[in-house]
Amino acid sequence: MFALYKKELSAFFSSLIGYLTIIVFLLMTGLMLWVFRTSFNLLDYKYAGLDGLFLLGPFLYLFLIPAITMRMFAEEKRNGTMELLLTKPLSELTIVVAKFLAGLTLVVISLLPTLVYYWAVYRLGDPVGNIDTGSVVGSYIGLVFLGAAFIAIGLFSSSLTNNQIVAFIIAAMLCAFCYLGFESLYQLMHGQFALLLRSLGLQSHYESISRGVIDTRDIIYFLSVIVFFIMLTRMVLQSRKWKK
Numbered sequence: 001m002f003a004l005y006k007k008e009l010s011a012f013f014s015s016l017i018g019y020l021t022i023i024v025f026l027l028m029t030g031l032m033l034w035v036f037r038t039s040f041n042l043l044d045y046k047y048a049g050l051d052g053l054f055l056l057g058p059f060l061y062l063f064l065i066p067a068i069t070m071r072m073f074a075e076e077k078r079n080g081t082m083e084l085l086l087t088k089p090l091s092e093l094t095i096v097v098a099k100f101l102a103g104l105t106l107v108v109i110s111l112l113p114t115l116v117y118y119w120a121v122y123r124l125g126d127p128v129g130n131i132d133t134g135s136v137v138g139s140y141i142g143l144v145f146l147g148a149a150f151i152a153i154g155l156f157s158s159s160l161t162n163n164q165i166v167a168f169i170i171a172a173m174l175c176a177f178c179y180l181g182f183e184s185l186y187q188l189m190h191g192q193f194a195l196l197l198r199s200l201g202l203q204s205h206y207e208s209i210s211r212g213v214i215d216t217r218d219i220i221y222f223l224s225v226i227v228f229f230i231m232l233t234r235m236v237l238q239s240r241k242w243k244k
Contacts, residue, residue, distance in 0.1 A: 033053060048125035
C-alpha cells in the first residue's frame, strides 16, 4: 500500500495538479484575507482571529478537491491501467485507502503554509498573542476532516466514470450537496425534523468543531462519512469483477 501511496503522491507533483492546487488555495486565501476589501479581510475585521480563512476554506475545497480526485480512478480506467492495478496483490480496499491518504496528504500540505496567517494575526493582536488559539486549532482540525470527507466523495465519483471532467462535476455536486444541501433544507423547515436534517450535513459538524470544542460525535460523524464513501468506492471497483 505504501508503494501505491508514494506513486499517487509523486503523480501529483510530477504534473501541475498538486502544485496548482496548493498555489490556487494559498493565492485565493491570501488575496481574500489580506488584499481585497471583503468581509473576509483580516485587517478590516478588527478582531484577532482567522474566521475568514475557515469560512472561505470549505468553499475553495468544494472545487479544488474534486480537481485533485477526478483523475485518481478515471485516468486509470481511460489508460487501461485499472485492470493491471487490480491484478496486483492488493485488495480493492487497500487501493482506495492508498489513494485517499495521498489526497489527504496534499490537503494537509496546502494548509501548512497558512500557519503564517496565524503567526501574523498573533503578532498583530493588541496585546500580542490576543487570539483564541483553541478555536484556531479546532478549525484546522475541522478543515482537515472536511477535506478528508471531500476526498472520499471525490474518489467515489472518480470510480464511477473514465472521464475526468464528468468525475469532477459529480464530485463537486456531491460535495456541495453534503456541505450545503442539508443546511439549505434546514433553512426551509422547522422543528425537530429540521434539526435532524441539519445534523446530517457536513457544515453543521464542521462549524461545531470550529468552535474549538472537539466533540466525539463530530469526529465519529466525519469518520462515518469517510468510511461510507470509501466502502462505496470499493464496491464500485469490485463490481468490475462481478461483470466479468
